[in-house]
Amino acid sequence: xxxxxYVRTEMLGEKPPPSSQVGVVKWVMENLFSSIPNAIxxxxxxxxxxxxxxGILPWAFQSSxxxxxxxxxxxxxxxxxxxxxxxxCWSVINERWKQLLFGFYPKELYWRPVVTLALxxxxxxxxxxxxxxxxxxxxxxxxxFLAFWLLWGGSIWLPIVAFLGLVIAYxxxxxxxxxxxxxxxxxxxxxxxxxxxxxxxxPIIDGLNGIAPIGIEGVDSDQMGGFMISIIIGVSGIALxxxxxxxxxxxxxxxxxxxxTICVGFIEFIRGVPLITLLFVASVLLNYFLPxxxxxxxxxxxxxxxxxxxAAYMAEVIRGGLAALPKGQYEAADALGLDYWKATRLIIMxxxxxxxxxxxxxxxxxxFKDTTLVSIIGLLDPMGLARAIPADQNxxxxxxxxxxxxxxxFWIFTFSMSRYSMYLERKLATGH
Amino acid sequence: xxxxxxxxxxxxxGLTAGMASAGTLDDVKAKGxxxxxxxxxxxxxxxxxxxxxxxxxxxxYCRALAGAVLGSGDAIKFVPLSSKTRFAxxxxxxxxxxxxxxxxxxxxxxxxxxxxxxxxxxxxQGFMVKTDLGVESVLDMDGATICxxxxxxxxxxxADYFRTNGMTYEPVPIEGNAEAQQQYLAGACDSYxxxxxxxxxxxxxxxxxxxxxxxxxxxxxxxxxxxxxxxDDNWADIARxxxxxxxxxxxxxxxxxxxxxxxxxxxxxxxxxxxxxxxxLAAMLGLESDWAVNAILAGGNYGEIFSNNIGENSPxxxxxxxxxxxxxxxxxxxxxxx
Numbered sequence: 001x002x003x004x005x006y007v008r009t010e011m012l013g014e015k016p017p018p019s020s021q022v023g024v025v026k027w028v029m030e031n032l033f034s035s036i037p038n039a040i041x042x043x044x045x046x047x048x049x050x051x052x053x054x055g056i057l058p059w060a061f062q063s064s065x066x067x068x069x070x071x072x073x074x075x076x077x078x079x080x081x082x083x084x085x086x087x088x089c090w091s092v093i094n095e096r097w098k099q100l101l102f103g104f105y106p107k108e109l110y111w112r113p114v115v116t117l118a119l120x121x122x123x124x125x126x127x128x129x130x131x132x133x134x135x136x137x138x139x140x141x142x143x144x145f146l147a148f149w150l151l152w153g154g155s156i157w158l159p160i161v162a163f164l165g166l167v168i169a170y171x172x173x174x175x176x177x178x179x180x181x182x183x184x185x186x187x188x189x190x191x192x193x194x195x196x197x198x199x200x201x202x203p204i205i206d207g208l209n210g211i212a213p214i215g216i217e218g219v220d221s222d223q224m225g226g227f228m229i230s231i232i233i234g235v236s237g238i239a240l241x242x243x244x245x246x247x248x249x250x251x252x253x254x255x256x257x258x259x260x261t262i263c264v265g266f267i268e269f270i271r272g273v274p275l276i277t278l279l280f281v282a283s284v285l286l287n288y289f290l291p292x293x294x295x296x297x298x299x300x301x302x303x304x305x306x307x308x309x310x311a312a313y314m315a316e317v318i319r320g321g322l323a324a325l326p327k328g329q330y331e332a333a334d335a336l337g338l339d340y341w342k343a344t345r346l347i348i349m350x351x352x353x354x355x356x357x358x359x360x361x362x363x364x365x366x367x368f369k370d371t372t373l374v375s376i377i378g379l380l381d382p383m384g385l386a387r388a389i390p391a392d393q394n395x396x397x398x399x400x401x402x403x404x405x406x407x408x409x410f411w412i413f414t415f416s417m418s419r420y421s422m423y424l425e426r427k428l429a430t431g432h
Numbered sequence: 433x434x435x436x437x438x439x440x441x442x443x444x445x446g447l448t449a450g451m452a453s454a455g456t457l458d459d460v461k462a463k464g465x466x467x468x469x470x471x472x473x474x475x476x477x478x479x480x481x482x483x484x485x486x487x488x489x490x491x492x493y494c495r496a497l498a499g500a501v502l503g504s505g506d507a508i509k510f511v512p513l514s515s516k517t518r519f520a521x522x523x524x525x526x527x528x529x530x531x532x533x534x535x536x537x538x539x540x541x542x543x544x545x546x547x548x549x550x551x552x553x554x555x556x557q558g559f560m561v562k563t564d565l566g567v568e569s570v571l572d573m574d575g576a577t578i579c580x581x582x583x584x585x586x587x588x589x590x591a592d593y594f595r596t597n598g599m600t601y602e603p604v605p606i607e608g609n610a611e612a613q614q615q616y617l618a619g620a621c622d623s624y625x626x627x628x629x630x631x632x633x634x635x636x637x638x639x640x641x642x643x644x645x646x647x648x649x650x651x652x653x654x655x656x657x658x659x660x661x662x663x664d665d666n667w668a669d670i671a672r673x674x675x676x677x678x679x680x681x682x683x684x685x686x687x688x689x690x691x692x693x694x695x696x697x698x699x700x701x702x703x704x705x706x707x708x709x710x711x712x713l714a715a716m717l718g719l720e721s722d723w724a725v726n727a728i729l730a731g732g733n734y735g736e737i738f739s740n741n742i743g744e745n746s747p748x749x750x751x752x753x754x755x756x757x758x759x760x761x762x763x764x765x766x767x768x769x770x
Contacts, residue, residue, distance in 0.1 A: 069747070074639055095482050104484035222509060223484075284517055287524035378472055378512045378521075380480075388480055388512070390610055391473030392487075393747040397637035399610050 063088040068095070069394035092395050093405050099389075100382055100405065103225020109153075109217065113228050116150045119143060120235065128420065141166070144239075151232070154218040157208040161201050165193035221299045225380035227409055232299065234368040234413075237306040241367070242360070244307065245314025250344065252319060263315070270312035275370055278305040283377035302374055310367045317359040321352035354428045361421035365414045382406040456528055456660070456667035457718055460501055465509045468494035469527040472512040475609075475633040476742040476750075477533050486510045490531040492737035493552055493658055493675065495730040497529060500674045500723040505730025519544055522661055529671055531658040533627075535585065545662040549672035552657050552734075554754045554763050556650035557586050558628035560635060563645050565622060570649040574599040579612050579621035581605075586626055589652040609634065623647075627654055633748045670717050677706060677724040679766040681733035683757055688732035695725045706769040713769060734764065 019025055032042040062081045064073040073089035081087060093100070102110055123143035126136040145159035169189045176185035224232070251263030270278075282301040290296055325348065333343035353360070375384035386402045389395055460466050470478040470490050478488040495505035502508075511527050522530045523545070533555075534540070536548045559578075561567050570593070580587050582605045594601050604621045606612045613634055616624040624631070628646065635644050658675065660668050681687070684703050686694055697709040704710035708721035717723065731737050738755065739745045756762025 070637060099480070099482065099484060104480065107483075220509075222511065280517070284520040284524065287521075287526050375472075376514055377517055378514050380472065380512060384472055384512070385480075387608070387610070388473035391471075391475045391477075391479035392481060393475050393633060393637070396475050396633055397613060399614060 059086060059088055061087075063090050065090050065094050067091040070397050088401050088404075089398060090401060092389065092398050092401055096385075096389055096402075097405070099226060100385055100402070100409075101227045103228055103380055103385075104223045105219060105225075105228065106217075106223065109219065112150045112153070112216075112219075116147045117231070119146065119150075149216075151224070152219055152221075153216045155205065155209050155213065155215040157205045157214070161205050161208070162197065165196050165201070168196055169193045221297050224299065226385060227382055229299065229374070229379060229381045230368070230371045230410075231413075233303055233306055233371045233374065236303045237310050237367050237371075238364050240303075240307040241310035241314045241363075244311035246318055246349070248311060248315035249318035249322060252315065253322065266308075267312045267315050270308050271316070275306070275309050275373055276376065278309055279373060279377050281305065298377075298379065302377075302379065306367065306371070309370075310363065313363055314360065317356050317363055318352060320359065321354075321356035322348065324355050325351055357421055357425055357428070361417055365417055368414060368417070369410060382409070456664045457501065457670060460528055464502065465507050466494065466498040466501060466529070467509050467511055467527040468497070469511050469513045469518055469521055469530040469532055470494065471532045472514055474533055475630065475637075476746065476748045477629075478510075478512075478531075487741070489553065489737060489741040490533060490658075492731040492741060493531045493678075494529065496678055496727040496737075497658075497671060497674045499726035499728075499730035500677070500719060501670065503720065503722075503726050505726075519546070522546065522659070525661075528667070529658055529660050533656045534659060536655045536657055536659075537585075540659075546659045547662055547668045548657050548659045549668055550657050550675045551655040551763075552675060553629070553655075555627045555629050555654035555656055557589050557625060557652040557654065558631050558650055559623050559625045559647040560616070560631045560644055561623045561647060563643050567623075567647070570647050570651070571597060571599070573601070573623060575601065576622040577602045577604055577620070579604045579606055579615050579624040581608065581612065581626060584626075585652070585654075590625055593651040613637070629742060629748075629750060632750050633742075636748055666718060670719065673717065674723075674727050676766040676769075677727055678734040678737065679757070679764055680706060680769060681724070681728050682735040683759065683766070686728060686733055688728060688736055691725055691728045695722065702769055 016022070020029060033039040062077060062085055064076040064080075064087060067073040067076050067089065068091070070089055070092075073087075073091050077085055077087040077089075098107070098110070102113060105113060120143070122136065123140040126132045126134060126140060142163065145163045149156060149159040169192065172189040172192050173185055176188050180188065248263050248267055251259045252267065254260050254263070279302060282305040283298060286296065286301060329347060329351065330343070333347040336343075338346065372381055372383040375381050375387070378384070380388060383406065386406060389402060390398050468491075470486060470488070473479050474488070474490070476488055477490045478486060481487050491510070494508060494510070498508040499505040511521060513521050513527075513530075513532060518530055518532050518534065519540070521527050530546075533553070535555075536551060540546060541548055559570055559573075561573075567573055578590065578601050580590055580603050587603075590601070590603070604615060606615055609626070609630060612624055612626070615621060617638070624634075628650065631646055635641050635646065638644060658671060660671050680702075681691070684700065684706075686703065686707070691707070694703055695707040695709060697704055701710060705713055706724050708714055708724065712721075714721040714723050720726075732740065735743075735757075738752065742748045742750045743752065752760070752762060754763050756764065758765040
């Protein structure tokens with residue numbers, strides 16, 4: 001046996017890494033002070049953040065929550081935090097937050113919009129998350145009618161009979177092809193429900209109301225306002241504009257001349273007109289054209305205009321997705337022997353929509369924020385109320401507090417939309 | 433052929449539109465509520481309170497009219513309108529009366545086919561300055577910077593006034609009252625000009641109202657009043673005489689508190705005629721005999737509406753000034769009920 005005493009027989013214990021390579025110090029050195037310009041940037045940024053926060057935080061927290069007027073706020077802040085301190089008057093939010101959320105909706109009925117909103121999340125869950133059972137989809141179909149009934153109230157038969165129209169369209173698609181062929185069935189599915197709604201629905205509703213007048217207290221459109229109106233208009237616009245946009249985008253690429261012309265004309269006309277103009281048309285001009293006495297709800301008119309506007313933009317976004325698909329995908333679909341609708345549904349659209357997700361969502365976010373434009377035509381959405389509330393002499397002079405509150409609410413919604421779209425992109429990522 | 437159909441349809445719609453606007457009174461009675469156009473927010477004149485109930489001077493007139501026509505000041509639907517949509521809403525029949533601090537001008541009355549039924553507030557353009565600026569009169573303000581709302585008559589009045597007096601000024605254009613307050617307080621301009629009623633309300637909302645003052649000059653006439661569509665004289669009469677009833681009520685000492693008592697009959701024949709215990713004035717208007725009683729019950733007489741919303745009983749605290757009754761040296765005057 002040779003002497004091997006110069007060889008260690010046991011391993012050395014692990015030494016901790018040098019202090020500059022671990023933990024906070026390492027992170028700071030790498031991310032904040034890696035070079036001299038970087039260090040300067042860091043210091044300047046820290047100073048800017050401090051400067052801004054040192055202005056905002058005392059204002060936000062040295063505030064009054066329970067005064068009944070702006071003067072009361074000032075008196076309270078001067079008494080509590082000393083003379084000359086400028087603090088936020090959150091009392092206005094404390095007094096008016098219900099108004100900013102629900103408008104003039106009757107107080108004892110607040111549960112109805114709240115339930116509607118909660119059910120909305122149930123209704124959109126199967127669309128958003130594939131893990132939700134597909135049967136919930138059935139609820140999503142019923143939801144719009146249920147939401148209408150909950151928000152506006154009135155007789156229960158109106159939404160039920162309106163829903164029957166959809167059932168008729170569905171039956172036409174399933175059973176008519178055997179009788180009149182697929183084109184006839186498609187036309188039938190479009191025409192029959194409209195005939196039903198216009199001709200038969202009215203008498204049926206009257207009849208049912210006569211037999212069994214079931215209903216809840218009605219709420220007029222002019223009692224709605226605040227954030228509720230933004231959500232109603234925004235969500236309806238979003239939900240309707242996507243399918244209409246898809247159809248328009250497909251129509252624009254159609255080889256059928258009339259379909260193509262109509263789609264191009266619609267898209268180019270609506271995109272060429274500012275949303276404000278469309279809203280003015282909805283609020284003012286339509287009244288001149290419609291027969292007098294027709295009570296065509298202002299919110300409904302606005303929803304229609306906003307939907308048109310969003311659909312035209314959506315069509316172009318989706319056209320971008322369609323254009324980005326390699327031609328081989330179309331040819332492969334044809335080679336498999338799929339007809340147009342099957343190819344579109346199974347091969348083209350899933351890919352085109354996936355490509356378009358960031359743009360679609362950013363369109364949704366834009367649309368949601370555009371709903372504040374309705375304050376110009378006199379609807380009291382949050383921005384409209386931001387002007388109406390300071391007209392109360394108690395709150396005359398309040399500016400920032402209301403806008404901060406509104407901004408926060410909008411941010412919550414738009415930020416969740418943006419997060420969801422990132423989740424969806426990750427989930428659908430099939431690239432290599 | 434197609435064109436004929438189209439024109440036919442348009443003509444039909446036009447005809448029915450003409451027919452429907454023939455009797456606003458009947459329409460309102462059929463609906464059971466009065467559609468009244470008000471501002472989306474104007475301090476003291478119209479605003480929703482914490483319970484969502486509309487308040488203010490303009491709103492007060494609407495409630496009185498609803499009381500006169502329908503018997504209750506709450507049989508009313510308020511349609512908040514921006515300055516851009518107000519006339520179209522009236523023209524299209526969406527509202528029955530517009531009471532939205534609107535200045536009575538020639539072109540609005542004649543060209544826009546509207547009927548102003550009277551003046552319920554004589555406003556005028558004024559100036560607010562900081563006290564320590566040391567200015568006593570607008571004439572001292574040659575070369576001053578002035579905050580002014582764009583696209584309003586006040587902008588034109590200002591230009592006219594300074595040109596007439598051979599002075600110059602530098603305008604700081606702003607969008608609305610809230611922004612104007614911020615700009616003025618931040619020192620972006622020496623003076624803020626708009627209607628004096630708005631200036632008074634704005635001044636009272638400041639932290640130290642005494643540091644600011646209104647200059648004595650009033651450089652324009654802004655008679656504000658309710659208006660209705662051209663072409664329905666009966667409805668215009670109702671709107672006009674409801675306003676006159678409120679004014680006469682103040683003149684004769686009829687208040688919200690004592691109107692029911694007085695309606696039973698008094699020694700003054702004019703009160704009796706107006707409140708319906710004598711004569712048949714109501715029938716001439718096509719209203720119930722207690723129309724004026726209900727109008728006054730809705731919010732009090734002219735003086736009460738004034739003081740509760742913009743006068744001494746309100747946080748704005750405007751003095752009556754030229755809006756006092758003619759018997760007190762003001763301009764508020766009603767033709768007699770006879």
